[in-house]
Amino acid sequence: MRINNKECLYSKQNGFSIVPIDLSPTVLKGSEVLIRPEMVGICGSDLYHLETYEGENLRLGHEWTGQVLAVGPDVKSIAISDRVTSSAVLACGKCPHCQKREYNFCVQSEILGSEKIGALRSWMIIEEHNLLKTTESDLKAATLLEVIAVGEQAYLHLAALNNTSGATLIFGAGSVGLCLAEVAKRKGIKPVIIELTQTRKERAEKLGHEVYTLSQALMNPKFDHHFGIIFDASGDHCDGKGAWSFIAHFGKKEFAAVMIAKYTKKFSFNPDALAKLSARLIWMRGVHPDCLIQTIKDWEKTEALKRLTNELVSHVFQFETETSKAFETAGNQNLAGKVMIKLT
Ligand SMILES: [Zn+2]
Ligand SMILES: [Zn+2]
Numbered sequence: 001m002r003i004n005n006k007e008c009l010y011s012k013q014n015g016f017s018i019v020p021i022d023l024s025p026t027v028l029k030g031s032e033v034l035i036r037p038e039m040v041g042i043c044g045s046d047l048y049h050l051e052t053y054e055g056e057n058l059r060l061g062h063e064w065t066g067q068v069l070a071v072g073p074d075v076k077s078i079a080i081s082d083r084v085t086s087s088a089v090l091a092c093g094k095c096p097h098c099q100k101r102e103y104n105f106c107v108q109s110e111i112l113g114s115e116k117i118g119a120l121r122s123w124m125i126i127e128e129h130n131l132l133k134t135t136e137s138d139l140k141a142a143t144l145l146e147v148i149a150v151g152e153q154a155y156l157h158l159a160a161l162n163n164t165s166g167a168t169l170i171f172g173a174g175s176v177g178l179c180l181a182e183v184a185k186r187k188g189i190k191p192v193i194i195e196l197t198q199t200r201k202e203r204a205e206k207l208g209h210e211v212y213t214l215s216q217a218l219m220n221p222k223f224d225h226h227f228g229i230i231f232d233a234s235g236d237h238c239d240g241k242g243a244w245s246f247i248a249h250f251g252k253k254e255f256a257a258v259m260i261a262k263y264t265k266k267f268s269f270n271p272d273a274l275a276k277l278s279a280r281l282i283w284m285r286g287v288h289p290d291c292l293i294q295t296i297k298d299w300e301k302t303e304a305l306k307r308l309t310n311e312l313v314s315h316v317f318q319f320e321t322e323t324s325k326a327f328e329t330a331g332n333q334n335l336a337g338k339v340m341i342k343l344t
Contacts, residue, residue, distance in 0.1 A: 007121035008323050010050065010058040016324040024123040028072035031128040035084060037066040037119045039139040039316075041147070042330040042339045044174055045262070046113060048236035050327065059118030060327075061341075062088035062111070065134070065142040066124070075128045084131045085146055085296075088112045089286050093129045103130070104286030120319065120341065132292050136300040140316065140340055141309040144179070146287075147338075148305075149295040151180035153287045154231055154258045155187065161280060163256050165189060166228030171243030173197075173204040173211060175312060175338045176260055177233035181209050182308050191231075192223070194243070197333045207311050214246070223250055225277070230257040240267025248273035256280040312338045319343040 005021045024034055041063035049058060068082045078084065090110040091103035098106050110116055117124065136142040158164045168184055170177050173195035181204065184191045193211045195201045204211045217223050227250050234243040240263065247257050251274075259281060274281070299305045314337035317326035323341060330339035 005122050006320065007059065008061070008118070008319070010053065010060060011056040012054050013056065016327065018320050018323065021121060024069070025125070028070055028125070030072050031074045032072040032125050033068055033075055033078055033084070033128055033131055034070040035066040035124050035126060035131075036069050036344065037061070037064050037121065037124060038083075038342070038344045039066075039143045040064045040119045040319075040341045040343065041143045041175075042326060042341070043113075043147075044176070044235045047327070047331050048262075049113065050331075052238065055115065057115050059115065059120065060113050061119030061121075062113035063143055063146050064112070064119035065136075065139055065145075066119070069123070071128075078128055078131055078133060082133050083136070083142060084133055085142060086112070086126060086130045086132060087146065087149075087287050087289070087292055090117075090126060090130045093127060098129075101289060103289050120323065120343070122343070132289070132296055134296050134300050136296075136305070138306070138309065139342070140313045141305050142300070143340060144175075144305070144309055144312065144338070145296050145299060146292070147175050148179045148183065148299055148308075149287045149292045150176050150260060150284070151183035152295045152298075153291045154180060154260060154284065155183060156288075156291055157258050157282045157284070158229060158256055161256050161282075163229065163280075167226055167252075168192065168229040168231070169194065169223075169227040169250050170231045170233055171246070172233040172235060172261070173200040173209075174233065174235060174333075177231070178204055178207065178312055179308070180231055180233055180260075182207065182304065185209075186304060192217075192227070199334050200337075203311055203337055207308070218246075218249065225252045226250060228252055228255050230255060232257060232259045232261045234261045236262045236264065238263075238265045240265070240269075245269065248277060248279065251277055251279055254278050254280065256282065259283045313340055315339045317341050
């Protein structure tokens, strides 16, 4: 089947446009899979890209779900009309890391949501090893699975330190922070969340979480060196701001912190406060494929996913006609939860 042929392109000069692309190929090679993306979620890192991008050809979209239209002759685990998703890192499948299935460390990966390829297009070709099947029928819920996997991966890192319970603090109630809080809740842990934006705070409260502003938390003597586990889900930063500078205030002796937030530029810090507490810091590097597989298995078609989707997904816009409106809305933290773009 040959399908419609458009993609979304962003340029610093001209903003968003929907441009024609080639028709999808009729013949697939090896383990190639032809997919029609059905839903794409807008992520904080997409917005960060938009803010910092200086070029003419940015292709956004890395949280996605889609339907398989055709498979190459070597594809075994995926069939036509399956619903699939992937991590944002499309691994080469051949390098030393990929040979060990550590796809998130692939040295020749292609990143979805880059100049080369994004999921906001009528069709994509992705190799079988990068795809994960889901039986979740709600497109919004299926698209959230990748974000939830980030939270599950953060907990796996803690498990490697034999440290998954205890007073838990999450910086940020954006999509990642909130998914992480729900992951914690399902493990029987009741986290404390710090969030600056009122709407996000209210959303987290609606899901039953205990949420404070940063100043409330800083002024609460109970929280001084109180937390054994800290997650930094405060987003992407290039200026050294973010939760980083506060973790030593809240962490207790030998606390573990998982850094999901990205700090893209050098900034100065004083290691002494962390050394005094013998802090253990773990920096996230994507999601391991097995974690994604397990997350899909554990979460698809659950009440917990349904509830999270209902609270978190605030807007769904149409591809072609409403793409720039979708990004504009997503950029307004006081208005938007998770914003998604529907392609079919
Ligand atoms: Zn993302
Ligand atoms: Zn590789």
